[in-house]
Amino acid sequence: MATHIQDQEELENFKYFWKSWGRWLFTVLVLVALAYLGHVWYQNHQLKKDQQAAEVLAQMVEKAQNQGDQNAIRADLADLQQNYPGSIAAAQGTLMAAATEFDNGKYDVAEGHLNWVLKNQKAPLVQALAAQRLAIVYLQQKKYTEALTALDTPVDADFEPLLLETKGDVYAAEGKAKEALAAYEQTLNKLPKEAGNRELLQLKADQLK
Incomplete structure (x- = not known):
């Protein structure tokens, strides 16, 4: 009998719950x-x-x-x-x-x-490539300020060396050896040890010392 009463109470509670919140x-x-x-x-x-x-x-x-x-x-x-x-x-x-x-x-x-x-x-690699190539377009025209502005595009850390090396190239073309060397050394610090372009990059840096 007690069980039956408990079941009825649970049923009534469920009906109340559904009426109040179910919908x-x-x-x-x-x-x-x-x-x-x-x-x-x-x-x-x-x-x-x-x-x-x-x-x-x-x-x-x-x-x-x-x-x-x-x-x-x-x-x-x-x-x-x-x-x-x-x-x-x-x-x-x-x-x-x-x-x-x-x-x-x-x-x-x-x-x-x-x-x-x-x-x-918005893909990080695409953004980095586009910024780097835009800088090269400006560099070809000797628009150094525009090139450096393009290279200031925010990119993921993995792609920063790409823009930094190109920034060094812009400074070198502009005749700013000190700034170019700093950019190349910064790139070397960020590049993985096994990076294939480290040797060429080191050569660029050494030529400015």
Whole structure:
């Protein structure tokens, strides 16, 4: 009998709990489920977009390798930048275009491409590469102040040596041996012992002593 009364009390407590809080809990569960489904949909959607961007990049690279129509190549690049701006494919395509324009002496166009990468791409390696190459574009034009400004772009610690070495190159080109040596030595201190470019970097530093 006592057990039956206890069961009835628990049932009444449950009914009260459900009446008071049940609908809110149900709403929360629905929201959580919708959020999860939204996350899954976003991931699948993003994967699909990345695949589409990779296909556009592949077409662009093939045209470039076969010395295809430049207007078609530029159209592919515009497609990447407009429709897939956050993708790695867009970064790769834009960096490739910047290199081509640099080789052709179109430094202003190369500069525009690299600034686009810095604005639209957040991957640490991509940011570091774009900043370093932008500095080289300025260095080629003897725009030393602009080059150093580009090299002040904040990057992950792993990529700081890349920018520091280039900063040394800028100072050396500018005739500032003391600053160049300091930049090279700073780079050596940050580089891993097994880094392949340590010997060349040490040679650069030694020539300034």
